[in-house]
Amino acid sequence: MKALLWLLLVGCLLANVFVSLVVGDGVQRVLLSVVSGIGVIGAGTGLWLTRERRS
Numbered sequence: 001m002k003a004l005l006w007l008l009l010v011g012c013l014l015a016n017v018f019v020s021l022v023v024g025d026g027v028q029r030v031l032l033s034v035v036s037g038i039g040v041i042g043a044g045t046g047l048w049l050t051r052e053r054r055s
Contacts, residue, residue, distance in 0.1 A: 002047065009040060009043035012043065016037065
């Protein structure tokens, strides 16, 4: 599960960089950035919730 979340996090970060560099201005760029941002937030939240807690 954690490996999939890490893969999703890295993939969304790379997608966001790609969108910023390649896709022109407009609605398409905004939508792709929002989708990749939601992926980053979701993967980060999932990793945070599945972390090992130390007492």
